Amino acid sequence: MSEPHQDDRYEVVVVRYGTRSTTASEVYLNHHLYGDADRPMEMDYFFWVVRNAHRTICVDTGFSRAGGEARGRTVLIEPAAAYAAVGVDLAQAPPVVVTHAHYDHIGNLDLFPHSPVVIARQEVDFWTGPHRGRRQFHHSVEEAELDLLARAVDEGRVTQFEETHDLAPGVQLVRVGGHTPGQSMVRVRTSAGLVLLASDAVHYYEELERDMPFSSVADLVGMYDGFDLVRRWTEDGEVAHLVPGHDPDTLRRLPALPGLEGTAAVIGALAPAGAPS
Secondary structure (H helix, E strand, O other): OOOOOOOOOEEEEEEEEEEEEEEHHHHEOOHHHHOOOOOEEEEEEEEEEEEOOOOEEEEOOOOOHHHHHOOOOEEOOOHHHHHHHOOOOHHHOOOEEOOOOOHHHHOOHHHOOOOOEEEEHHHHHHHOOOOOOOHHHHOOOOHHHHHHHHHHHHOOOEEEEOOEEEEEOOEEEEEOOOOOOOOEEEEEEEOOEEEEEEEOOOOOHHHHHOOOOEOOOOOHHHHHHHHHHHHHHHHOOOOOEEEEOOOOOHHHHOOEOOOOOOOEEEEOOOOOOOOOO
């Protein structure tokens, strides 16, 4: 007889929905300082699903068709179709974690009109504050999408947290800042160990390994501090699986979600209900 799923253990589904071609000099802040020749790079776009028998949590919502087209991004699968493909029922209004408010992380909030939303208070404060429209920040957002977030706040659907937030048993949000003032990560317990959804606190594995900050940064010291925190968690074994925000190598390092090879991977897959434990 099978054992019931533990309330604080999950599977994490990593979904690749978009991509682009870029260069190292565009990706890394002051790339010339490292003495490397410029080189082509790929950047993939992901959202994440955290689920068990008790709950489903969506982490970020990807870029919208309009937001992607405005920046020349390639859509590999429409996010609404991707949610359906991995078994997320949007009609159930699953809670949404917003790690930060850039266009490629809140672009489909309209798919979740009744969902509770969780985001760091510093992120909301920044994007409703006096620096929202400055060019170095504003190029990464869409006004209509920030307005959707503000509407969710007005509707009372948004929980804002300061530094950490225990969203559910086994799911913790941690604000690190750096990339944006409220940039957050998600720690998830799974049967395969602790998973860290770093989002854009770490865009690429190389970014962390070579201590190379990303080109878009609100607080450089905060970004370095975030690197140090993630490095400490991974090197001491507390975090078993680091999932960066944009690295194309992510799906090659993780087990594919059956039937969605090349589109989705899974960590800590749960046995189907009724399967032998």
